[in-house]
Amino acid sequence: MKQNTPFITGFSTDLCGRAARKNQDLLVEKRHAVCEGNMLDIAQQFRDEINPEILEKHSETRRVRDDPQPLVFWSFLGQVASEDSSCARAVSRVQAWAHQQGLTIPSAGTSSFCEARKALPLAMLQEINGSLCAQLDANLPQAKLWRGHPVKAEDGTSAQMPDTEKNRAAYPYAPGSKPECGFPIIRLGGLIDLGHGGLQDFSFSNFQTSELRGHDALEPYLQANDILVADRLYSSYEIIARLQMRVIHFIGRTHQARKIDFRKGRKIGTNERLQTYHKPRSQPQGSRLTKEEWAALPATMELRIIRSKGPDREGRQRVRYVVTTLLDPVKYPAEEVASLYHHRWGIEVRFRDIKTTLGMEMLRTKSPEMIRKEVLMHMIVYNLLQLLMLKSGQIHGVNHRRLSFKGTLQVLEENRANFGNVAGRPRLRAKEVGNFWERIAERYVEERSGRNEPRRVKRRPKCTRWMQKPRHSYFEHFRSDEPPSKILDQVA
Secondary structure, eight states, X not given: OOOOOOOOTTHHHHTTTOOHHHHHHHHHHHHHHHHHSOOOHHHHHSTTTSOHHHXXXXXXXXXXXXXXXXXXHHHHHHHHHSSSOOHHHHHHHHHXXXXXXXXXXXXXXXXXXXXXXXXXXHHHHHHHHHHHHHHHHHHSOGGGSBTTBOEEEEEEEEEEOOOOHHHHHHSOOOTTOOTTSSOOEEEEEEEEETTTOOEEEEEEEETTSOGGGGHHHHGGGOOTTOEEEEOGGGOOHHHHHHHHHTTOEEEEEOOTTSXXXXXXXXXXXXXXXXXXXXXXXXXXXXXXXXXXXXXXXXXXXXXXXXXXXEEOTTSOEEEEEEEESOOOTTTSOHHHHHHHHHTTHHHHHHHHIIIIISOOSBXXXXXXXXXXXXXXXXXXXXXXXXXXXXXXXXXXXXXXXXXXXXXXXXXXXXXXXXXXHTTTXXXXXXXXXXXXXXXXXXXBOOOOXXXXXXXXXXXXXXXXXXXXXXXXXXXXXXXXXXXXXHHXXXXX
């Protein structure tokens, strides 16, 4: 039976030549030394944002011979927050910390660290992310609400992962991909608060499943009096009716399958009408409701249709129809409602931050269980940075929405070592925290001008041909002695 070495600094070295009972006693002593001593420098940075009681609560249920989960968690978090997110770099940081603490320096092998990451409880990561979202909600001033309503946006995105057998079974290739020529792809549905930018949660599904399937997992995060802003895919009768029954408001473009006759309905303004939506006679194919739940939906809904104009991707002015459950034209002016819908683009910007800046576009783990934990850890790091930006904006009187996400990540990396040097020194740490807030506030991004040219699909940045055959066929060709030009022609 394979014995995995626990991820404790110097554990494998100290156990050499010792009896089993002495090994257990030594591990108890080593565990207490790790958990009670100063943690990694990134733990010193975020000790005010992440409650250590959550880490200890989930660690109490584990057996003594297992690894100290606070150390594994902070190592994993530092790995995701770093530009170099390799496991070797994470272990190197632990080695440097062990040397600083006078502990035995562990080996540079990454196997024990990878095994320790698998043992992190999923419930712990979910609870930590929930606590960060609660802090974001608590620190958001009431002035940032839109006419007294929290505004949340929902949309879907995707991420790729290593091409392993387990990943392919859970998350197959995208439809249309040739066999063995792509990567397993996961569909993620995200719910983001546009007020503070926090990511509530992700829904997980394979790419062959409809994007609307993820709405069921995210809808419980919506509370009464919230406003959900989404694209036209979510403007179905079923979703809007379910939200109305929970006193949740909706703003989105009219569904592509519904024809809008702006001459019908009661006129309440120049560019707005009140129209009645009727429930479809039969339950749509692919509906997620039972027959009883479908029958419980109201037979009709009165919705407000707003006509607005805006540039499309080609730069031409197009007429758009926005549907909303906010019926009062005095309390909710049509221009402001239409403008709020255009702020839905904020969720695309947040997806760019978490996928491109944090590197979640291509995941690194090789099993579906670790894929879920890796995505959750990216969410935690993202919400941590959003919380730092929110606090820094409040302290220095700047709009946190205009602070640079990438700039905040750079400040985090540049000041990490400073927090490790002031551990256990409250006065010096308070001074370092003040400098930390100031450096983040300096990363202010001015309001950018509008687009001067229409959006176009650019050519590929590299003259690299798309993969048309499995990888092993390429390897067989490149092992031959033929010139590279002939090899490429043969493969293509």
